[in-house]
Amino acid sequence: MRFESPTTTREAVALLTRERGDAYVLAGGTDLLVRMKLDLIEPDLVVDIKGIAAMQSIRTTASGTRIGAAVSCAELGENKKLKKTWPGVVEAANLIGSDQIQGRCTMVGNLCNASPAADSVPALMAAAAKVVIVGKKKRRTVAIEKIITGPGETSLARGEVIEAIILPRRPPKSGDAYLRFIPRTEMDIAVVSAGISLKLERGVIKSARVALGAVAATPLLVPAAARAIVGSKLDDAALEKLAAACSNACKPIDDKRGTIEYRTRVVGVLARRAAKIAYQRAGGA
């Protein structure tokens, strides 16, 4: 295996494009090195992106917040401004693994690992995040929900890397939240999770995005669940409709972490709770 540590995105793309064998991107390594250890993969080339300046910073611009692909989840939690602007996203990112894992893991890594239970992904989908993808010939910006196509599968083409995540500017009177269920308090993988972002106008929900994790082959964006609460003040009837829409949308599997029946029911409970937190954060009563 060859290890390369380029200093520009262009150089990283060139290395990945040129390699004839199996090439992998290394950010935090908390999934990649596990897969190497378990002999699930045998890379010919590993490209470390942590030396690339464009991938290392968190920057606020006129259009939103740009988070470099190599920024660790611990750094997200230490960024007071980001925590205040997108608390749901930061909470989700900080739920991944232990302090040891937090020091290395990244949201883009979480995305590209493409687990249906990836914690940061539903929160980012709810937040209407986009990703900047750089390839050999062009650079494109894509909605985050277009990236994961199945368990462990993404829509990225060979040689393409994600350079950054773009969170939109937070509109006034808006809030987000993410909740996951695990049978313990730390160090576990989501059995079910829900991320919600919403915007109010005079106490009424003007727009919303609802995304669910660990209840289908990919994290799910559920427009029907968003429609269930838009136009409401998040009264009991709206919460009921939200829960029903979430349960309807999910296509979970039975596994050691939870049954189909359990996940289908609990997803509604989590969505209701997350919606209440987001509503409060948006300044709703």
Place this chain on the structure above:
Amino acid sequence: MPSVLVSTTINGDAVEYACPQDETLLDSLRDRVGLTGVKEGCGTGDCGACSITLDGRLVCSCLVLGVEANGREITTVEGLSDGDKLHPLQEKFIEHAALQCGICTPGFLIAAKALLDRNPNPTVEEIRYGLAGNLCRCTGYDKIVRAVQAAAKQMRKK
């Protein structure tokens, strides 16, 4: 693929080693540098026995490549004491019998130090969350938590 030369700083000393490019930092530290205080438990980032700090940040050395340490600063359990004088965490671990087989202890010490550097007066809950990435199969954690509390108290006095 040939080994590459890595120049790093470990526990304050400049250290160089050559390692294959797919070797973990855990293996480099143990097998090339001889720092066997870094333990291998799971090798997949779940148990924390291989905890070190890399540029001041707590990480599992089993999830870092040896080549990634080039130009970086590492602290291992060997760097905790001041010569023969043990670190307060080490003293309190002994006083409170916070170890039995000892395999997890170096990782716990490094993780506890990282926690106290950030939060000198943690609650029991904060200690338990802060050490959630370290597994001990002997002590039941209670003595470890008490040792960390006692060390924190002593360190605040200074």
